[in-house]
Amino acid sequence: MLEASGLECVRGQRRLFSGLSCKLEGGDLLHIRGENGSGKTSLLRLLCGLSLPEAGEVRWGGAPIGKNRADFHRALVYIGHRDALNGDLSALENLRAACALAGRAAPDLDARAALRRMGLGGCLHLPCRALSAGQRRRAAIAGLLLRPGGVWLLDEPAAALDDSALRQLDEILAAQAASGGMAVFTSHRELAAGRARQLRLADFT
């Protein structure tokens, strides 16, 4: 269970939001909405522990995430607005390395199957710098297929995706919820066919 209470985020001189609380249990999807620059990315970074809130705290399984960091990070997948794909490595190598770092050794076949499912079967061995922005995004989303369950924090997962990839993303999010996993995402479009709870940052300024 991921729980945030009384989060306050200050960037420079600006208070982006304060008193923000939310709670996710197994099967919950949360869609964070807000204008450009309203603090969606900052909220995701607070939730995963990359930055610390001005006030409030984030808890995983009842304990502050700083206290059970290893447990939380084992369950966590974070996709930032940068894809974390090394341009010199292929998508396959990138996914394998990411899984090893996350403590889940991905069998070779799974990583291939995940990339094929995201329509990257033709460029498994191409260095990632040769991929388009949309293809890189697809590769990052393929990483989600290798780490189902737990909690996913996705920053603009729909950016640069075409219609067919968007449908895939919807399916993947629905499957995550159906299997008892959680996901928090930001997006300017409707995702997961409206099954996600909405959180408007404008309500907490």
Added chain:
Amino acid sequence: MSAPASFSPGASAACAACAALLRRDLSVAWRRRGEILQPLLFFVIVAALFAFAAGPDAALLAEVAAAVIWVGALLATLLALPRVFADDYRDGALEQLLLSPHPPTVLALTKTLLHWLLSGAPLVLSAPLLAEMLGLPRHAWPALLASLLLGTPALSLVGAVGAALTLAARGGGALLALLVLPLTLPVLIFGAGAVNAAAAAGGIGDGGDLVAAPLLWLGALLLLALAFAPLTIVAALRASLN
């Protein structure tokens, strides 16, 4: 064969993650091997420039050989430093490193080890070549190699702290040099000191404490850096990513 009892499953998983990280970074390095070789070539050229600038006086050259090799090693290490974290910072992989369930200090240490493998180790291997070129007495070679083997990992550790601190800074390269070079002074003093003492002594093993003392100091500096650098690197990375 079963793992030793003292080895917890968490520790062996962390080792597996470090091995995977090392493998990934080595294959990236292999694909950019031209770039990786640059610090080594720089090291060789700096030493060669000294030989040209000092003129035909072989005795003078032999006298400054230790200093030249050590300053060259220091600058070559510095040259490779921005690469330790810069790529991962740019593409977001560094965030994933801090979000891994494994201890971030161990992962930071792995990154530093990679820097040493790609810059320090080649320097150690090419040092005899430069020593011969500059006319450093052969009986000083063991001290030279020992000092580089102990000193360059310490340089990598101190340097990685600087690299992590200056990640988010604009004009980070020059700042990195200004930050790291003063901190490397003790390594430089003891490193060159050991080689000079060995060169002044008559043969291998001569010189006794005059050679051993600076080497022991280098060892102590390395242990100190090993103890404190990983924690500092992680704190600096967190600050740079915030």
